[in-house]
Amino acid sequence: MSAAGVSLRHARVRYGPLEALHGVTLHAPAPGVTVLLGRNGSGRTTALRALAGTLPLSHGAVVWDGTDVTRLPAYERARRGLCLVPDRRAVFGSLTVRENLELAASGRPFAPALDAYPQLGALLPRRAGTLSGGEQRMLALSRALLARARVVLVDEPAQGMSPAVAARTYGLLRGLDACVVVAEQRLPPGLCAGTTIVYELRRGAVVFSGEATETARSTATAVAPDPPGPAKPT
Known part of the structure; x- marks a missing residue:
């Protein structure tokens, strides 16, 4: 297993009495794109939060570039270059678009953001x-x-994006010189390149891992029904 990138190793996460991840092991290489596939309740969002440090592990480890960072708090992981974009409340709602971009740019020009999404120019x-x-x-x-x-x-x-903007978004993510981990319910066409790594999670466990091209050949990977049982948090 390559050291560059981030990994969960035998990770278990609990929400009170409910275990949401059951000993999950996965590795997202750097640079590269890794997709965590799964329906609501599969554990994909929990896995992202565990990597970011916003959810503690009850067992196992988070490893970043070969170093165990399990006990490193989320703000320290952010300082070291980890960025989490959650599905909700991902922007500072009381600030303007310009102020959001200026904060992220940390004194640098934010023009690259407008190059990526020209629609934001009128919304500053x-x-x-x-x-x-x-x-x-x-x-x-x-x-x-x-x-x-x-x-x-x-x-x-x-x-919430239009198909054209969504395609642009996946292209931007593919172009980053970083370890990129994306949680999705289904594998987007824009991330079906052979170099994309896919893990499918179902009820808190990994049921498939491989390249995106393998997943794309089998639609069952994305749409197979979950086995009966109690729902798990995402």
Whole structure:
């Protein structure tokens, strides 16, 4: 297993009495794109949060570039170059679009964000909380691009976007010189390149791992029904 990138090793996560991850082991190489596939309740969002440090492990380890960071708090992981883009509340709603971008750019020009999403140019004076869902996703992804993170974790990046903007978003993620981990319900066509690694999670366990081309050949991977049993948190 390559040391460069981030890994979960035998990771278990609990929400009170409920275990959401059952000894999950996965590795996202750097640079490269890794997709965590799964329906709601599969554990894909929990896995992202465990990597980011916003959820503690009850067992197992988080390893980043060969170093165990399990006990490193989320803010320290962020300082070291990890960026989490959650599916909700991913922008500062009370600040304007311009202020959101300026914070992410840390004194550098934020023009690359407008190159990535030209639609944001007209929205610079608007408060981020007044934007549509798709516009907020564009802003959240722009902030991640400006952060120049070494690890980018994104939960459903294209949620609320038009097909054209979604395709652009996946192209931007593929082009990052970083370890990119994306959580999705289904494998997007824009991430079906052979170099993309896929893990399918079902009820807190990995049921498939391989290249995206293998997953694309079998639609059953994305749409097979879950076995009966109690629902698990995402």
